[in-house]
Structure formats: C-alpha cells, structure tokens
Amino acid sequence: MAFLLSFLYLRLVEQQRYILHADLDSFFVSVERILDPSLVGKPVIVGGSANRGVVASCSYEARAFGVHSAMPSKQAQKLCPQAIFVSGSSAEYSRYSKWVSSIIADMTPLYEKASIDEFYIDLSGMEKFFGCYSYGQKIRSRIMEETKLPISFGLSANKMIAKMATNQAKPNGHLFIPQEKILDFISPLSIRKIPFLGEKTEQVLNQTGVKTIAELREVSLEKLVKQFGKQGMFLYNSARGINRSLVEPYQESKSLSVERTFDIDTNQKEWLEKVIVMLAEKLAQELRKEEMLTSCITLKLRFPDFKTITKQTQISYTASTKKLTESLLHLFQDFYKTGTKIRLLGIRFSELIKGNQQSEMFNEEQTDLYKAIDEVKLKYGFGKISVAENLDMGNVKRNQDVRSASEKDE
Template identity: 50%
Template sequence: MDLDTFFVSCERLLDSRLIGKPVLIGGTSDRGVVASCSYEARKFGVHSAMPMRLAKSLCPEAVVLRGNSGGVYSNFSKDVTDVIKESVPLYEKSSIDEFYIDLTGMDKFFGCHKLASELRQRIMKETGLPISFGLSINKTVSKIATGEAKPNNEINILSGTEKPFLAPLSVRKIPMVGEVTYKSLCDLGVKRIQTVQDMPMDLMHKVLGKNGLSIWKKANGIDHSPVVQYQERKSISTERTFNKDTTDISKLKGIIVAMTENLAYQLRRGNKLTACVTFKIRYSDFQTYTQQQRIPYSAMDHNIIPVVLDLYRNCIIADYWCV
C-alpha cells in the first residue's frame, strides 16, 4: 500500500485551497529539490528529486511549499500505521508512506482482495488520505502493481498472471533499476520487461553481474523476500542547504552545532540514545563526503557535538586531499 503524493495530500488536508492546484513541496530556493509534487504538476513534466528551479520553470503557476517540519507528516503517517496495525497480523513499513502487508492464509477466512480493499477504504475514511495498493503473491509485483494502480486505486494480480502483467511495462518500473542500470539496459536494446523475461538468466548475469540476476528474477515475478515486521525507526537526521556557496568556517561551525543540539534534544525528548554519529557534506558540484563514528550511548550535547565537529573536520580534510 502506498499513500498517493503523501506530502501534498497532507498539505491539502491542512489547506483545502490547494486541492486541484499544481503543488510543489521541497526546498524553496533555486538550490532546493522537489520532495513531492501533485499530479497536476506532473502533467508539466515535474517529478520528485528534480531541481526546484527547473520544476518552477516547467510549471510556473505551481504553488511552492517548503513543507511542514513540525512532525505533521509523521503524525499523519502514524494515523495510517495505527489503522493498519489494528487490521492485519503482519505488516512492514518501508517508508513514511509505504507499507507491505502479508495476508498469507487470510483468504481462507475473508478473501485477501476483499480485506485489502476494505482496509484501503477505512484508511481513506479515517485519515482523509488517498492510498493505492497492488495485491499479488510477492513484494516486487505488489510494488509495481501499486505504481500502476495510482492515483487512488487498486489492482489485484492473480497468481500465475505475474509475467503477463509485467511484460509490457518499462524495465524502469523494476525496483532497483536506476538511471545508470536503465541506460545500460537500453544500450543492450532492452526497454520492456518482456525482453528481460525472454533473455537467458546467464546472459543477464554476464552483462550486469549479481545485479543482473536480481533484475531477471524480478522481471519474471520471482521474489522470495519476506514481509519484515515493522519496528520503530532506528535513526534521526537533519540537513541544511544554502542558497549561496559559503567558505565561512565560523558560520558553518555555528550551524552544525545548532543542528546537533536540535538532534540531541529530539533524542532526549523521545527517551532515546545514540551509539553512532554520521556527518555528510555536499558541495555545489554535488561531490559528497561522509564520515561516521561509533560512540558510547548518549543523548547529551557535550558528548555528541565534539564528535560531529571532528567528523566535519575529517570531511574537509578528505576534500582537500581529493582536490
């Protein structure tokens, strides 16, 4: 199950004037990126992860929102999670707006499609959020089917019909096929999933290695990965994107300290501790450096801030030696 344009749907519940309008959510500066966009905006070619400047040029009449940072989206997500938790024996929350549900054996009592459809209707009624689902025998086919069901709909892929369902779709629809892999497949003349289905598994392995085997299996509707029971999230993070380049070390240090203090406060407020700290810095050319360090369990500023600053200095040094 996948909540449709989740961030946009949340904003529309908060402000009904946004309904029917093209909406962009993300960094509002030219350096920002689109975190979510409405279907009205997608008609203009806008998509998630697109630079905000490009999105605004494609859809100049769009309403641009920075998005809520006060836990609003998490609260809406929790409302949906609570409904699912009450209704099914096993579910996996793979992201803030996406769920896998294992209905194995439920067909003997209720009928899997009937149960899933009723659950979808209940979620929409109790939360006001549109949601879609694809029902099948495994996670891969269900995820692809959910994408095909959108917006705000459902698809039931009967057992034994997975390959015919997948065959006409673009290989880009296969989970784990990103831009680089897609280009490699296109260079081979492979654009539709049916072409992968018709290829020998050994050839896919030879061309794309281990990744090729996984793609071949998914293209053939084969996926034995289990639904993993949802557990509370294991990490929290924050980031800051600057409107203009800066080399002001004092300014950067102050901002990093403030960000760390905020995260430490969130840990203490949630009665949590951390044993691992990760720092990432990205430059205007999108070169990215990451440092990580394990620490004794703590949620205290005076323990975490020195570690973060050390990681920051290590990233700067790494960049210096890479120049």
C-alpha cells in the first residue's frame, strides 16, 4: 500500500512539474553592444583575435556565415572577413550575469544558475496562481527592460525539454511545450538537439541510420546499452522526452575555504606568499573538481592577539589557478603591513557558479590550465622549499552561509 501511495505521489509530482529554462542570447556580444552601441547589427566575434584564440561568443550576423563558438578565431575570420573582433570585458559579463540572477531570485522561489548566462527555474505549483507561461514572459520582460539584454526561454515538464525549447525559440523568443506535446515536439528533431549528447555518439548513431529522435526511439534499450554502456539509458530516456534531473538551488553564499594556523607566528612575507600560492592551488583544484567557477575571493589574516581581518575582491568568473593566485597575492600585498606577525592565514572562494565551457574558453590560459599551474610554481618555486612539505594544508570547508561565518570572525 505504501509503495502504491508513493508511486501515485511520484506520478502526481511528475505530472505537475513546470521547468523554465532561460538563456541570454549571444550573451557576451549583447553586453559588448550595450557598452558600444556601434556594434549593433554587425557581425561581432568575442574572444581571440583575427589571428589566434577561439571564438567565445558570436553575434547572429556572424553565425549566418557559419561562425560558431569554440571555432578557432582564424577560421572564423576566413569565413567572415568583415567580422569585428572584440577581446572581451569579462568583469562586465560577471556584473550583468549577477544582475540577471538577482532579478530571477527576486521573482522565483527556486532557481539554478547553470552557467554564466543560463538558468533553470522550477515553477511547479505556481500554475495554481498564475499561468506559468505568462509568468515566464513576465520574468523575461523584466530582465530585458532592466538590463537591456535579450533573453530566450523554454517552458516544459523537465529540464531537458525546457532547454530544447529555448534552443528552438532562440534568438529573442520563447516557447512552451506542454507535457502532452513533448513527443510531437522532439520526434522530428535531429538527435544533435539532445542536450549533452556528444559528437562522437551522434556520429556512431548516424552510422547506424539514426538521425532523428523518432528514429532513436525505435532502437531498443538493450541495443543502446550494449553499444553505449551507461549512456544507453540516457539515450533511451531522451528519445522519450524523459528527464528526471532536479533544479539545483543556487546559493549566492556557497563557498569553498581553507585555512592554516601556524605553529609559530610569522612575519616572513615571502614564506606567507608561498603559503597563499599553495592554499590557492589546493582550493582551485577543488573548485575545478566540483566544476565551479568563483567570482569573489577573500583573504583572511589572524594576528597573535586573535584580531582577524578579511579582505575581499570581485574578479571575473574563473577556476584558473594562475588567475586566482595572482589576485590573492595582490590582495595580500595591498594590505599586509611588513613586519606584522601572522597566526593564521585563510582563503575563501565564494559566489560560485557551475563552470561552463563558454566562460572557460574565454580565458585563454585555461585551455592550458596545467601549464599555467606550472608557471606559477616556477615563478614562486614553492615546490623546492622544504617547509612546504611539512605544511598541513587543512581540510577544505564547504560553507553554505558565508556571511554569518565571516561575521563571527570579526
């Protein structure tokens, strides 16, 4: 009986889900056009230059020539010689991204920030009070009115279909796919339209004559699992428009931190800098492991009398050890008074979002992250010093409530 009830309950919950996926249209380009309106209506490419780097974002005018993100800039320049290359203003992108987040946070009870320009919003239950589709349009209008950024959205019964709906609605549009229309919607689409389906998988399926989602639905689960292993189940469900992943609530205050209390209070500046480099590397690794990016770094210093100070700075979203280390060292150099003894040193990364390919591509050095780490190591040479081996770096703390924690510090 309990089983039956929970089954019925799950069915009920499933039927009542309304997930909205919102995605800013060619986000970096849109921000550039606000900063420089002369770019409006022209083919614009953000990232790299005509000779090097990769395309991070491109306008729809550039896409008409076959340019797309992740393409080498050199190739993009050949396809569209009249394109205007912009190197990018990553701090502005972070600022606009946070602005959009704050509007969504203000209007919805539960949302996930999937990347710098992409959001999932769970509107389930709200249909009793408003139509979810018209509420989605309200959210969109407010974002466009306040920030002047174009944004598209899709609404459906799960994250996957909502995202596919957004992609069909783009640019500057919106689309609602009710539960009962899901199969009609996806059947004629190419399997390429399934989010997170790799190019390799697509090729393998194409070779067996499967091009559309309707054709994918004809392939048995057994065959898919045999051919693709674990991914087989994902393909089987996707072909049926089934996706059970939840909207993961976004917490602005989520953070990662690590700190080290010294056995002996120290005022050796160079040694303290080395500790910062090591802690930064440890925490940056953790950040990348969790596939997150940070846009706020904090340095904490405690003195022998237990007085504690923290210094914070906003940076553009990154998980690059090099960038994080440099920013932390700047902070330290700015506010450490030479000669002052330190008892404890800590660092914290906050305002985390899920790392996304787009913004990672934007930071060119991230394409060769390990090289960057090695460069920092070479520059500061901490790998060679014996004291480093004895350092206990402490455990990384995941903090869900940074503000109250830091208040306690003071």
